[in-house]
Amino acid sequence: MKAAVFRGAGVPLTIEEVELDPPKAGEVRVKIGAAGICRSDLHYMKGEARILEPTVLGHEGSGTVIELGEGVTTLKVGDRVILSFVPNCGRCKYCLTGRSNMCDAHYSTGPLMFDGTTRLHKGDERIHHMGKVACFAQEAVVPESGCVTIPDDVAFPQAAYIGCCVTTGVGGVIYGAKVTPGSTVAVVGCGGVGLNVLQGARLAGATKIIAVDTDDGKLEFAGQFGATHFVNPTNGDPVAAIKELTDGLGADFTFEAFGGAETIETAYNSAKKGGTTVVIGISPIGSDPVINPVELVRFEKTLKGSFYGSARPRVDFNVMVDLYRSGKIDLDTLEGKHYTLDQINEAYADLEAGLPGRGVITEF
Ligand SMILES: NC(=O)c1ccc[n+]([C@@H]2O[C@H](COP(=O)([O-])OP(=O)(O)OC[C@H]3O[C@@H](n4cnc5c(N)ncnc54)[C@H](O)[C@@H]3O)[C@@H](O)[C@H]2O)c1
Ligand SMILES: [Zn+2]
Ligand SMILES: [Zn+2]
Structure with missing residues (x-):
């Protein structure tokens, strides 16, 4: 099948024929319906984050189950x-405590299946699965x-968005x-x-x-999402x-949703006394934000991270679906180009250029 393969930072993704083995026990094969263009994949392409290579990227996905493992x-x-980029075991301390x-x-x-192997390969070459999703491909084998x-x-585009940006953003606020x-x-x-x-x-x-936001077009678009x-x-x-x-106080709650020292400092410094700052963006390796430790204490500030919206994907994806279907959140205006x-590198160039709306791959 066809997949976009990441072979190293600074190199464009390559569209390649790769082999996808059948699902093993507890796994299924999914025909991908949509794959969202999220900055988390771009961090690897730019060398701002690391992952085992080669890898099929793509973690914001949806599709149809076409084959069941044992x-x-x-x-x-x-x-x-x-698709969830944190499929879970249901048995570890974190799973058991919600x-x-x-x-x-x-x-x-990490980017291996739960049994430590991969279903993706090209001859003898093992290819990894970003987030056990790897949806920049025609099909994926994923855990049940x-x-x-x-x-x-x-x-499918709205479903894919729930698989990352919606749950991450809405969840970051409510959970x-x-x-x-x-x-x-x-x-x-x-x-x-x-957004x-x-x-x-x-x-x-x-x-x-x-x-x-540093981009006026993004600010204008943000007006449709409650800004x-x-x-x-x-x-x-x-x-x-x-x-x-x-x-003159600062905001009650501030969020960082870019990924960088400067934006973390902006978010932290603009929270009021007793306020809360939630960092969602993934900063490049080596980022070193300056946080005033005395203010942290004297102003009783809270600085916390939020991963995947602090959500439980298997429960909270359904919450996001219900919020969308009842008109409480808007995933239609969110739909971008x-x-x-084959146009995956163009899609990421558009993300960097600041095209508003969540880009999405819909043809594989
Ligand atoms: N915590 C999680 O679970 C999680 C999940 C998904 C994505 N992320 C991370 O969230 C971040 C955002 O992802 P995205 O897909 O929304 O990216 P994006 O590229 O769509 O959005 C980033 C926005 O930040 C703006 N920006 C750039 N520099 C800025 C600055 N100095 N000040 C203010 N705004 C600035 C850009 O114009 C852009 O609108 C990334 O780091 C991504 O990896 C985290
Ligand atoms: Zn994402
Ligand atoms: Zn677990």
Whole structure:
């Protein structure tokens, strides 16, 4: 089958014929329906994060189950599913305490299947599976626990978005920060993830929602996701601008959704005394944000990370589906440019250039 293969930082992804072995016990084969263009894959391509190579990237995916491995009981052929990039074991301490987004069995195996091998290869060459998803390909073999079935009226692009940016962004607000009604919120970085933080804040009843982005087109687009105020750091100090918009106090909740030292500092410094900053962006290796440790104490600030929206994908994907189907979150305006798998490098160039909306591969 055809897949986009990552062979090293700085080298464009290559479209190659690769072999995909049949699903083993507890695994299924999925025909990919949509694959979203998320910055997390780009971090590998730019050398800002590392993964075993070669790898098929793509972790924001959806599709149709076409083959079952031995012992699979919760899925059947023909099921339409959202793919989770943290399939989970259900037995480790994290799974058992409701924090399946940090499943130990998944972390210890990374881009390998749970049994430590890969289904992807090219002759003798082992090819890894990003997040046990690897959806920049025509098909994927994934763990049963990495699939959540969806109703027929949820289209593949929206389903794929729930597989990363929606759950990450909306979840980061409601499960990570626990934003309360009437709060002030600032979101630094308004791409696919940041837009979902914005609409998560709207959902949670925040009354002042400040979008911060260096790209005016992104700020304009953010207005459709609940942003009430707009700050472009290229026009002046964003911390001062956020304080000015919040009676000189700073925001109750601030979010970082780009990935970098400077944006983390902006988010942290623009939270009020007693405020909470949630970092969602993945910073390049070696990033070194400066956090004033005395302010942390004297101002009783909270600085925390949120991975996969601090959600439990197998439960919370369904919550996101319900929020979407009941009109509480908007995943239709989110839908960006469509690409074929062959256009994957063009799709990432568009992401870097700041094309608004979540790009998505829909032809494989
Ligand atoms: N925590 C998680 O579970 C999780 C999940 C998915 C993605 N991520 C990470 O979230 C980050 C965002 O991903 P995305 O797909 O939304 O990326 P994106 O490229 O769509 O959005 C990033 C946005 O940040 C803006 N930006 C760039 N520099 C800025 C600055 N100095 N100040 C303010 N805004 C700035 C860009 O214009 C863009 O709109 C990435 O680091 C990604 O890896 C984390
Ligand atoms: Zn992602
Ligand atoms: Zn586990």
